[in-house]
Amino acid sequence: MSTMNFCGKCNNILYIKEDRDLKxxxxxxxxxxxxxxADSSCVYRKEIHPYVGESTQALQDVSRDSTLPRTKSVRCSQCNQGEAVFYQKKLEGVEGMTLFFICCNPTCSHEWRD
Incomplete structure (x- = not known):
């Protein structure tokens, strides 16, 4: 891992520089x-960590999002509302895309998947 290095004489930051002749x-x-x-050829390193606690929790206002597609061909099992917002998402360990629905009833907002 790259760390900051400081000058042994004046304690200022040491910056990376290349010697093109000696490579x-x-x-x-x-x-x-x-x-x-330099003791390593690594100048910069960015580590990307996946979000471990990823869930399918819906935001409360997602049913009001006009950019998401809607359907009237499903019924919410919680409140029997006949309209839902839907989106697709790839789940780990599942072949293909999974279809998620969110009830458009603002007091319900129940989420389920197909």
Whole structure:
């Protein structure tokens, strides 16, 4: 992992610099000109961690979202409302896309999947 390095003489930050003739990376101080050979060729590293607690929890206002498609061919099992918003999502370990429905009744907002 890359870390910040500081000059041994003046305690300022050492910046990455390349020596094109020797083809090596150096850490160089911009104030006192001290140079140190980099111990690794890694200059920057970004780690991406997947969101572990991902859930299908719907936002309360999603039924009012005019950009999502709606259907009147399903009924909510909680309140018997005849309209729902729907979207597709790929679930881990499931082949193909899964269809999710959210009840358009603002007091219900029940979510289920097909």
């Amino acid at each position: 090596i990376l150096l850490y160089s101080c911009r104030y006192c000109e001290q140079q140190v050979i």
